[in-house]
Amino acid sequence: MEWNRLQTVHLTEDMRKKLEEIENYLEKQDYFSNEKLNRSRIIDMLILTFYDLFVAENSRTKYPNRLAELKKITPKDNQKLLRELMRQGRSMEFLLYINLGIYQSLSQINGSYTPKELRSYQTGDSREINMLMNQIMQIINDDIARNKQIKDSKRKKA
Structure with a gap:
């Protein structure tokens, strides 16, 4: 898959609402108080988080198995x-x-x-x-x- 520097993302209404919930969640975090959170920055964070949780440390574990592992953590x-x-x-x-x-x-x-x-x-x-x-x-x-x-x-x- 080729990516352009600027990319349009098409979201369903449900996904748009979830993205807004993520945005609201992150805005409430003290960790980001000195940082301007725009949608591009939030997408970057989502990609980095996914990468850290699924790719970097667990690249051999299949996605559904790793997701189930993470959901078990309370x-x-x-x-x-x-x-x-x-x-x-x-x-x-x-x-x-x-x-x-x-x-x-x-x-x-x-x-x-x-x-x-x-x-x-x-x-x-x-x-x-x-x-x-x-x-x-x-x-x-x-x-x-x-x-x-x-x-x-x-x-x-x-």
Whole structure:
């Protein structure tokens, strides 16, 4: 199919209404507050969106299958994903503090440490490990509160 630089698009009444709804939706978005949205820009955005969702990442997936995948995604799925990412982020913070503690301990011990002495925290039979986990969680919570306090104080100054 050949395309001219300027192109006339023929739309049914239903498609014209849908295009107007898209236009109204985009005009309400804060993301575009500094931008003039004309119909050409909206068509560009529709093409780019379609390209990103169907062509760029999923070029091997057939259109109806990819559309069905996208329709299955709900806001609840996004919230679950965000919660999972936050949980994993907390786990990574946990690991960071644990590793820092291990390093600090190993640097103070004169070589008598062996990894066989470690006990699994998953069994929950070690009171010491449970206490350590709670202390680390408290440190993380204190860090989060301190960072929030710093951000809030910076906002008040601005």
